[in-house]
Amino acid sequence: MPRNYQEYFQVGKRAKVEMLLSDGGTFSDGAVITALSGDRLSVRLSRDELPEGALLHEKAPVSVRVGARGNGYTCRALVLSCREGEDLLMGLIEGVVAEDSRAYYRLQAEMPVTLYKMATGWKDCSVNRPLFPREDYLPRIVNISGGGLRAETEMELTPGDLVHVVFHLPLPEPKTVPVVAEVVQSESREDGYRPCYSAGMKYREINERDRDAVVAYVCNEEIKRLRLNRKEYLSLVNN
Structure with a gap:
């Protein structure tokens, strides 16, 4: 930059x-x-x-x-x-x-998500799960930007798959964001006793107001983290 x-x-x-x-x-x-x-x-x-x-x-x-x-x-x-x-x-x-x-700012995040593979109707859903899930909850978003996201899921995903994605931005008034995303990269790994897929996706269809909300959320969270890091740094220096 x-x-x-x-x-x-x-x-x-x-x-x-x-x-x-x-x-x-x-x-x-x-x-x-x-x-x-x-x-x-x-x-x-x-x-x-x-x-x-x-x-x-x-x-x-x-x-x-x-x-x-x-x-x-x-x-x-x-x-x-x-x-x-x-x-x-x-x-x-x-x-x-x-x-x-x-x-394209990416934010490391943990939030539940509903995934629906459009070609097969396969659904991986986090309904009734907490807004900030434990590590063993799947599916979940692990990082997000205004251009795409990465999610971990039990659903097998391959590059080129189209997925209907619904997630909630954890704002004071939670905002529901529905998008259609295309899988651009996917890798499998073991998550304890079950298979898990880590899939990077880019948005194919998203309301621009929703995209602006995601970008604003990511930027605001980065500013908050910057402020926290600054406080921690000053604390170390002063001690």
Whole structure:
């Protein structure tokens, strides 16, 4: 991912700063870039007051987006200074990612899923299983992105199979996402006393609003993990 920040974050350019909310959601505020020096980016937010629960403070993780929808770019950052009446100062910490490429961020996850092989009618279902399953529950998603997912299942899957997939994003209000996916890679392994197949799939049919929800979920979870890793790092340094 490119780190030539000056090509993307020019002074005077409009941007959006996305931050976490205390309830697990996100909030985006418009901004204007006021300065860039190396990886230090300053912006002036459009709002004098942020909504209640906005987690904007020193060392808080945020995302900065520039460009129009469909031709935009995003970079993750940590807040360095957010004093009232002053510009927001951030440290850019990763490469710049094209908005379309965010669909390929993969998140290690554990969530139950219903799989239905369309050619044979074979169904592998997790109905009435907990939202966060134990390791021995199958089928389950083990990683997910806006472009596809990997699932572990007792159903034998081979590349080219079409599968109807239904899963629930574990949001404050769980969202059901139905997709049609194509198996692109599959391998068998033993899972205790039963056969298990680990299958990588790409979405063939998905509502774009659902895809946006998956991408937002993945990005938000990555920001949360980044914040946790930052806290753990600072704890080690301070000790």
